[in-house]
Amino acid sequence: MVLDNRVTCQIPMLYLAPSRYGGLFTSTVVSGFIGATRLTPRLNNTAIPDEHDNEASPFTCYVPFLGSVTKDHRIALCQLPEFDNTGPGGLISEFPSLTNLTDYITGVNGSQHLGTAYIVLNVELGDDQLPEGDNLGSVSSYERGIWQDLEYKDVNLTLSISLCYAAFTTANLPxxxxxxxxxxxxxxxxxxxxxxxxxxxxxxxxxxxxxxxxxxxxxxxxxxxRASWLAQSDELPINDPWIRGLANLGSYHHYALDMEGNIPASLWQSWCLEVNSPNIICPDPMHLRLFQEILNTGGSLAFALQSLISSLASINYYDKLALLDESEKVQQAYFMTSNAPVRHAGFIAVAAVMVFHMLMVIICLATFLAGTKWSILGNTWCSVAQLVASATIDFWDKAANGMPDRSVRELLKADGRNRARVGVSEDDYGAVGLVEK
Known part of the structure; x- marks a missing residue:
């Protein structure tokens, strides 16, 4: 299973409704409509606000701003919902082919595999608790990189909003x-x-x-x-990928397959927030620390969200590893018989036998080399003995006792025959034998 965890963030197009307090004066509710303003690779929204594909999506998100013991970025993540099979946009996965739309049409509600969208809300300036009242008052808007800064001067609050799109999908690729x-x-x-x-x-x-x-x-x-990363139709999820389904910020009271949205996750750690804000999801502290450290070390917002997606996908993958692996027959044994050395007696006995064997081999080899002689005549004695002539009878009487080559040469030299050359031919009497040439 391969994960597409790409994330892009951009400054949003906002149509805000009047903001109000979210309860206990520890959070505010920001609502309205939001849409894309930039065209990025594989984003289904266009850069033209009037196009139907870029129709603004409604949202209502809590923004917590309780103080923290650490100097964390007070960021909340709010997933945009789907209404009537119309999504807020997202990144088309790298796995399907854009030339064949049927490759990424779901089989449940007809919507496309377009990933998902998140609103990121960052409290840049603000007290831990707002003054009493039911409205945040007038607001001024400024653009800053990927952020749209909203300044509420009446309550000394600066809220920055960014819009992020994620693919967050998988494919079963070889x-x-x-x-x-x-x-x-x-x-x-x-x-x-x-x-x-x-x-x-x-x-x-x-x-x-x-x-x-x-x-x-x-x-x-x-x-x-295969030649590319493009997936076959049966290798794509038929609906929202199950890994993304486990990470959707949906309502706990609904069980629809599509993402619900509008329940934010606080990406900074605050004990008071976990106690007093039932409408806000508080992720595991380790995920929060990872997110904050990425931002504090110069990482981008898109990379920080991408890292959270990778971490969540990894955890869910290992949770489901038994289902994802191919099943095979296994055997389980609680006890296995094995030999364990207790004393060295057996080892000493085996070593002694091996040493004795090697000594005997060495002694036999030395005795053989010392008591044997080698002759170049070798196994030719039988053949030579059949070629006896009258001139060689005396020689064979002396050499037939197996004398070595050196002794044979000395005998021939003593008789003056060391340079004689003989061959097999017919002699003067018609017999075949060794004849001196």
Missing amino acids: VRMSSPKNRTEPSPKYNSTNQTYRFDDIRALYGQERDKSNMARGLLDLTPI
Whole structure:
């Protein structure tokens, strides 16, 4: 299973309704309509506000602003909802082909696999508790990068809003994974001095340091087995990917397949917020610390959200690993018989036999080499003996006792025959034998 975790963020087009308090003067409710203002790759919205594809989506989001013991960015994440099978837009996955729309049409409600959209609300300036009242008063708007700053001068509150689109989808693709060395999943490192966690290895794994290789980041190299990453129709999810479904910020009271939205998640840590704000989701503190550390170390908002998606997908994948792996028959044994060395007697006995065997081999070899002689005549004695002539009878009487080559040469030299050349031919009497040439 391959994850498409791309995220893009841009300054939004806003049509705001009057903002009001969200209760206990610890949060405010921002509502209205929001749409895209930029055309980015694979974003289904257009850059022209009047186009139907860029129809503004309604939203109503709580914005918590309770203080925190740490200097965190007071950011809330609000997922845009779907109404009547009309989504707020999103990134089209890299897996389907854009030339064949049927590849990414769902089988449930006819909507396209366009990812999802999030409103990011950041409290840039504001007290922990607003003054009493039921309205935030007048607002001034300013553009700043990917943020739309809303300044509520009457209550000393500055709220920044950005619009982010995510693909957040998966495909069951055949891939080839490889790595030159073993790798393990990184984990946060605890600093006992200041009692905080550091996420350097995790940030590197997700790609915040772009100059690092896959091996330095701890990643496997993935290559498609086919010619491209495009998925077949049966390899795409028929509806919202189940991993995204587990991360949708939907209402707890609905069980629809589409995303619900309008229930924000607070991406900064505050104990009071968890206690006093039942309408706000408080994620696990480790996810909050990872998100905040990415922003505090220069990471972009899009990369921080992308890292959260990767982390959530990884957790859910391992939770469902037994279902995703191909099932095979397994055998389970609680006890296995094995031999364990207790004493060294057996080892000593085996070693002694091996040493004795090697000594006997060495002694036999030395005795053989010392007591044997080698002759170049070798096995030719039988053939030579059949070629006896009258001139060689005396020689054979002396040499037939198996004398070595050196003795044979000395005997021939003593008789003056060391340079004689003989051959097999017929002699003067018609017999075949050795004849001196």
